[in-house]
Amino acid sequence: MSGAMRVRGTKRAPGRSRRWGWGIVLCWLGAAIAAAQERLELVWPTPSRAWAEGKPATEWLQHAGSGDPQSGAFGGVRSGGSQFHEGIDIRPVGRDRKGAPTDPVFAVLPGVVRHVAGAPSGGYGRYVVLEHPGVTPAVYSLYAHLASIAPGLRPGQTVAAGATLGLMGHSAGGYRIPPDRAHLHFEIGVMVTRDFQSWYERKKFGSRNEQGVWNGMNLLGLDPQALFEDWRARRITTLQDVFARQETVVRLRLATTRTPDFVTRYPSLLTKPLPLGPVSGWEIRFNWTGLPFAWTPLTGLETIGLAAGVPRIVEVNAEVERRQRSKSLAVQRGGEWTVGRDLEPVLQLLFGLR
Numbered sequence: 001m002s003g004a005m006r007v008r009g010t011k012r013a014p015g016r017s018r019r020w021g022w023g024i025v026l027c028w029l030g031a032a033i034a035a036a037q038e039r040l041e042l043v044w045p046t047p048s049r050a051w052a053e054g055k056p057a058t059e060w061l062q063h064a065g066s067g068d069p070q071s072g073a074f075g076g077v078r079s080g081g082s083q084f085h086e087g088i089d090i091r092p093v094g095r096d097r098k099g100a101p102t103d104p105v106f107a108v109l110p111g112v113v114r115h116v117a118g119a120p121s122g123g124y125g126r127y128v129v130l131e132h133p134g135v136t137p138a139v140y141s142l143y144a145h146l147a148s149i150a151p152g153l154r155p156g157q158t159v160a161a162g163a164t165l166g167l168m169g170h171s172a173g174g175y176r177i178p179p180d181r182a183h184l185h186f187e188i189g190v191m192v193t194r195d196f197q198s199w200y201e202r203k204k205f206g207s208r209n210e211q212g213v214w215n216g217m218n219l220l221g222l223d224p225q226a227l228f229e230d231w232r233a234r235r236i237t238t239l240q241d242v243f244a245r246q247e248t249v250v251r252l253r254l255a256t257t258r259t260p261d262f263v264t265r266y267p268s269l270l271t272k273p274l275p276l277g278p279v280s281g282w283e284i285r286f287n288w289t290g291l292p293f294a295w296t297p298l299t300g301l302e303t304i305g306l307a308a309g310v311p312r313i314v315e316v317n318a319e320v321e322r323r324q325r326s327k328s329l330a331v332q333r334g335g336e337w338t339v340g341r342d343l344e345p346v347l348q349l350l351f352g353l354r
């Protein structure tokens, strides 16, 4: 402040000083942009200090009823691995006299509000979804089971990292979370397709899709605990690093001229540029949770022998699949690998397959 005042008061060749001034501003902007691209800056989504202080996850994870904190972690952590948990459950650090959590819930990155479910519906209850166009890939983050939404929060608004999105709670649709197990269900990941509704209607679930494209069936989560820990330990500096670090569990090839909107929304997951004309097919690598993290467009030559629209599994890392107690991505039938029950809907959604 005082520096700026002094500059205004001193006599200088005005044109020159202005040029220098702009030069500095541009340098700073350039550096700021470069820095923003260089290192991810994450904010923990609740006021709990346990993660920041490096305490074990058991200090902040909320168990799902079993008493085992690990049941609040990401992955096949429930019902002996048969129930997959796409996020982490963080317990409150504050409660009012009636026992209701007083923890606000914060945006982990700067972003745009994409979905606000103000009335509890579906498994997420009352929830907020942000999208983060400032990072690559432009992941979403999701904050569920809220008691209330921050006043005035609307889709389309931009929010800063650390902005309050609502109050932690235990809202849910279709089942009940007891107040003593109130928590934030936090997710971060990618949306499978913008064309979710037509798949949903074909499936005839018998209920209306109230969540639009932000329905849990259309979202593929990354492990938020691993992401935060890798970021703190500087094993990753960008979100692209997170995707680059994924291990292949299933690699498959599919002959199709279709380029899924997933690829156009997350172009950094392409291993080489798209051809000028239509593609002839795709080779896709899936991680242990069935997330398609690497995409290679195939040429006509590379799709010879593949039936159009029929996925052919070319590699399975069954060891990783077993170790992670993951979803069923591939099953062996008559000596051949076929698409498992958890990978099937992802492929249907990506390619509009039936």
Ligand SMILES: [Zn+2]
Pocket (backbone or CB within 6 Å): 085, 087, 088, 089, 184, 185, 186
């Ligand atoms: Zn949860």
